[in-house]
Amino acid sequence: MERKIYQELLDWKNTDMKKPLMIIGARQVGKTYIINEFCKNEFEKYVYINLLENSEIIKIFKQEINTADKWKRMKIYLDVDIDIENTIIFFDEIQESEELISALKFFNESEEPFKIICAGSLLGVKLKRMHSSFPVGKVKMLNMLPMDFEEFLIAHNSKSLVEEIKYCYNNNTAMDDSLHTKSLDLYRLYLCIGGMPEAVDNFIKNGKDILKFDRSIINDIYESYLNDMNKYVNNKYESNKIESIYKSIPTQLGNQSNKFQYGKISSNARKRDYETSLEWLLSSTMVYKCPILNKPEIPPLAFVLNDYFKLYLSDTGILLNMLQVKYSDIILDRLTQYKGIIAENYVATQLVASKNQLMYWESGNKAEVDFILYNNDGIIPVEVKANDHIGSQSLNVYIKRFAPKYAIRISTKNFGFNNGIKSVPLYAAFLVK
Numbered sequence: 001m002e003r004k005i006y007q008e009l010l011d012w013k014n015t016d017m018k019k020p021l022m023i024i025g026a027r028q029v030g031k032t033y034i035i036n037e038f039c040k041n042e043f044e045k046y047v048y049i050n051l052l053e054n055s056e057i058i059k060i061f062k063q064e065i066n067t068a069d070k071w072k073r074m075k076i077y078l079d080v081d082i083d084i085e086n087t088i089i090f091f092d093e094i095q096e097s098e099e100l101i102s103a104l105k106f107f108n109e110s111e112e113p114f115k116i117i118c119a120g121s122l123l124g125v126k127l128k129r130m131h132s133s134f135p136v137g138k139v140k141m142l143n144m145l146p147m148d149f150e151e152f153l154i155a156h157n158s159k160s161l162v163e164e165i166k167y168c169y170n171n172n173t174a175m176d177d178s179l180h181t182k183s184l185d186l187y188r189l190y191l192c193i194g195g196m197p198e199a200v201d202n203f204i205k206n207g208k209d210i211l212k213f214d215r216s217i218i219n220d221i222y223e224s225y226l227n228d229m230n231k232y233v234n235n236k237y238e239s240n241k242i243e244s245i246y247k248s249i250p251t252q253l254g255n256q257s258n259k260f261q262y263g264k265i266s267s268n269a270r271k272r273d274y275e276t277s278l279e280w281l282l283s284s285t286m287v288y289k290c291p292i293l294n295k296p297e298i299p300p301l302a303f304v305l306n307d308y309f310k311l312y313l314s315d316t317g318i319l320l321n322m323l324q325v326k327y328s329d330i331i332l333d334r335l336t337q338y339k340g341i342i343a344e345n346y347v348a349t350q351l352v353a354s355k356n357q358l359m360y361w362e363s364g365n366k367a368e369v370d371f372i373l374y375n376n377d378g379i380i381p382v383e384v385k386a387n388d389h390i391g392s393q394s395l396n397v398y399i400k401r402f403a404p405k406y407a408i409r410i411s412t413k414n415f416g417f418n419n420g421i422k423s424v425p426l427y428a429a430f431l432v433k
Contacts, residue, residue, distance in 0.1 A: 001155045001197055003030060005144055009038045016140055020104040020116035022094075024124045025144035026285045026314060027228060028221045030197040031119040034144070035090055039117070045087040047080065051096040051120075061099035067106035088115040095120035095232075098132040105135035119144075124283040125232050143285065146195030146315045148353035150430045153186065155200050156208065161186075169424065169431045172417040180414050180425065185331075187427040191346060192327045194317020196221055210327055218317045225286055225318075233280065241277040244269075249287065249311050250322050253341045258368055259292070260311050271307075281311075288312045288348055290358035293372050296379045296402050300372065304359055312348040312358075319345055343386035343426060344370055347410055350429040351382075367394040375433060377405045382432065385411035395421075408432060 005023075012021050023031050039046040051058055060073050075082055082089070094100055107114040120126070127134060147155070153162050161183065168175045175183070189210060193203050199217045206212035229242045244265050252260050262269040281287045291309040293300055313319045319342065320330070329335055335342070348358060351371060361369045361381065371382040381404055383395045390411055399407055399420065407421045410432070416423040424432060 001030075001147070001151070001201065003034045003144075003147070003151060005034060005142065006038060008142055009034075010042070012140060012142075013042060017115055018108060018113075019138060019140040020107050020114075020118065022104075022123070022139050022141045023117070023119040023144050024127075024141060024285070025119075026146075027121045027224055028196050028198060029144050029146050031144050032092055033197065035092075035117055035119055039088050039090055043086070043088040043115070045083055047078075047082060047087055047089045048092065049078070049089065050092045051100070052093045058097045058100070061097050061103060067103045070103065071106070084112050084114060088117060091116065091118040093120045094118040095123045095126035098126075098130050101127075101130065102132045102135060105138045108135065108138040122228055122231055122284055124285055125280055128279065128283045129232055145285065145353050146349070147197060147200055148195060148350055148430045149187065149190050149427060152190050152193075152195060152200060155204055156186065158186070165428050166431065168415040169428050172415055172422065174414040174416055175425075177414075183425065183427040184412055187425075188330050188333070191316045191342060192320060192330050194218065194315040194320075195349070196315060196317060199317055210331060213327075215321070215327075218321045222318050222321055228284070229280075238277055238280075241274055242280050245274060245277055245281055245311075246286065247322070249313055250319060252311060253345060254338065258310070258362070259308055286314055288314060288352050288358055290348060290360055290371070293359045293361050296361055296372060296381075296398075296404075298374070298379065300359060300374045300379055301357065308362075310360065312345045314349060314352075316342065316346050316349065339386040340384070343410075344384045346426070347371065347382075347384045347429045347432075351432060354430060354433050356433060361398060363397065367397040369394055369398050373408075373432070380404055380406065380408060382408045382410065385409065386426075388412045390423075 023035060025031050049057065056077055057074055060077065061070050063070065091100065104116065107116045150162055161179065164175065164179060165183065192210060193199050193213065196218065202217055203213050226243055230239045233239045248265050252264055255261060255264065262271050262274055265274065282289055289309050289311060292305045293303055294305050295303040297303055351358060356373060359372045361372050369381040370384045373380040373382055381395060381398045383392050388411055390409055390413060395407055395409065408424055409421050410424045410426055410429055412426060413423050414425060
C-alpha cells in the first residue's frame with residue numbers, strides 16, 4: 001500500500017544518506033513493509049538483518065573491540081561480501097542492541113559510503129531508556145504513524161476523490177453533494193477500521209464491506225500493545241501502571257473537566273507515581289499528548305502548561321475496539337455524546353500525521369477550543385464538531401478575545417469560508433496544517 005513516508009525515504013536517499021536513517025513508530029504501523037519496499041525498489045543490492053533472528057550479531061556488537069572490527073566479524077558471520085557502494089543495509093528490531101545503536105556513529109563518520117536504515121518495535125521507548133550513549137547528530141530520525149485518512153482513500157482506490165478534496169479545501173469551494181456524502185461515509189468507515197495497514201488491507205480484500213471485515217485484527221493489535229507494556233520496564237508494577245493509563249484513555253476523553261486526571265486511573269493515583277509510565281506511553285507513540293496553551297501568543301510552545309493535558313489514542317480503530325462500539329452505530333450515525341469524542345480523537349490523529357504540534361486552549365473551564373495551530377498565518381483556533389450543528393460559544397469567545405486571522409471549524413458541513421471561519425469537513429482533516 002502507498003505510504004506518504006516513502007517520499008521522505010526518497011528525500012533521505014537523495015540528500016542526506018550519509019546519516020543512518022532510523023524509523024520510529026508503534027508496532028503494526030507498517031515500518032518493516034515500507035522499508036523493505038524502499039530498499040528493494042531504490043537500490044541495486046539489499047541486505048536485511050533482523051536482530052530478533054540473529055542473536056549472534058547482538059553478541060558481536062557487545063564485544064569489547066572497536067566498531068570496525070565488529071563490522072568485519074558481522075560480515076564473516078553473515079557469510080556475505082557486502083558491496084558498500086551499491087548496498088543498503090536494513091537493521092530491523094535494532095532496539096535489541098544498544099551497542100549497535102551507538103555504533104551508528106561509526107557508519108556516519110566512516111569514509112566508506114555506508115547506507116544504513118533501521119527500525120524496531122518500541123524503539124522510541126528504548127532510546128529514552130538506553131544505558132549506552134546515543135549518537136546525537138549522527139542519525140536522521142523519522143516517525144511513522146498509522147495510515148491517515150488520505151492514505152486510506154488511496155488504498156481504497158479513491159485518488160481522484162483525494163484530488164477533489166484537496167481542490168475544495170484550497171479554494172474553499174463546496175464539494176458536490178453526492179461526493180460530500182460519499183466522503184463522509186468513507187470517513188465513518190475509517191473510524192471503524194482505523195489506520196493499521198493490516199486492518200485496512202483486510203477491509204480492501206474483503207470487497208470494502210464492513211460486514212466482512214475481520215475485527216479480530218484490531219483486537220490482536222490491541223493485545224500486542226498490552227503485551228509490549230511489559231518490555232523495557234523496571235518491574236511488573238510499572239507495566240501495570242502503563243497499562244492502567246492506556247486503558248483509562250477512552251474514559252478520560254469523556255471527562256467533564258476535559259483534561260487527563262490521574263484520579264480517574266484509581267482513587268489514590270498521584271501524578272508523581274505515574275510520570276515515568278506516562279513517558280513510556282508517549283515514547284511508544286501509542287498515545288498523543290495535547291497540553292493546554294495558557295496564552296495564544298508567539299511562540300506558543302513557550303506558553304504551554306505541560307501539567308494540564310489531554311491524551312488521545314493513536315488509532316481510532318483501537319479506540320472503538322476499547323469502547324466496544326458496534327460498527328453499525330458508527331455507520332448509521334447513531335451515537336450521541338461519544339460521537340464528538342471519537343471525532344476529536346480522529347482529528348488529533350490527522351493533525352499529528354500532518355506534523356502538527358497538538359495543543360488546546362481553555363479559559364477557566366468556561367470556554368475551550370479543541371486545538372490550536374501555529375502556522376504562517378499565526379495562531380489559528382480549530383474547533384471540532386461531529387455533526388453539522390456548528391454553533392460554538394467557545395470559538396466565538398476565542399475569536400472575540402484574540403482576533404485570529406481566521407478560525408477553522410471541522411464538522412460534517414461542506415467546505416466554505418464565512419465570517420472569518422474556514423469550514424472543513426471531517427474527511428479533509430488530514431489537510432489542516
